[in-house]
Amino acid sequence: MSRMIEISGLNKDYSGKKVVDGLDLQVDKGELFGFLGPNGAGKTTTIRILTTLTKPSSGRVMINSIDMAKDPSGVKSEFGVVQQHLSLNRDLTIAENMELHARLLTSPGPNERRG
Ligand SMILES: Nc1ncnc2c1ncn2[C@@H]1O[C@H](COP(=O)(O)OP(=O)(O)OP(=O)(O)O)[C@@H](O)[C@H]1O
Ligand SMILES: [Mg+2]
Numbered sequence: 001m002s003r004m005i006e007i008s009g010l011n012k013d014y015s016g017k018k019v020v021d022g023l024d025l026q027v028d029k030g031e032l033f034g035f036l037g038p039n040g041a042g043k044t045t046t047i048r049i050l051t052t053l054t055k056p057s058s059g060r061v062m063i064n065s066i067d068m069a070k071d072p073s074g075v076k077s078e079f080g081v082v083q084q085h086l087s088l089n090r091d092l093t094i095a096e097n098m099e100l101h102a103r104l105l106t107s108p109g110p111n112e113r114r115g
Contacts, residue, residue, distance in 0.1 A: 010061065013057050
């Protein structure tokens with residue numbers, strides 16, 4: 001089975017404090033993976049790195065064989081996020097909500113539109 005997520009030697013520090021320390025992790029395509037750990041273990045930081053919201057201090061992240069450092073935009077097209085809290089617009093129907101999110105997904109960003 002091929003890899004969906006491959007993390008090697010991932011480090012993150014804030015002001016010299018290591019919050020992710022040499023993480024190696026592989027998740028295969030089709031695998032269901034629970035990412036658990038004590039409070040402050042660095043789970044959210046790792047997920048933020050995987051979703052390009054936080055820059056790692058060092059290490060390599062590959063999503064579906066795309067190198068995050070070389071192609072952050074390409075990596076973004078490989079993942080989806082389900083939010084912890086309800087993010088539906090209650091004034092819209094379910095179908096309208098789905099259409100809204102589909103449109104946002106394919107909409108060019110404000111910078112692209114300005115150009
Ligand atoms: N932006 C930041 N600046 C400084 N320190 C941070 C920052 N974000 C996280 N930390 C620190 O990094 C460590 C790991 O935090 P993180 O939120 O990744 O842990 P977690 O495993 O998600 O914890 P929890 O189970 O409580 O959600 C903690 O000590 C936290 O205080
Ligand atoms: Mg967390």
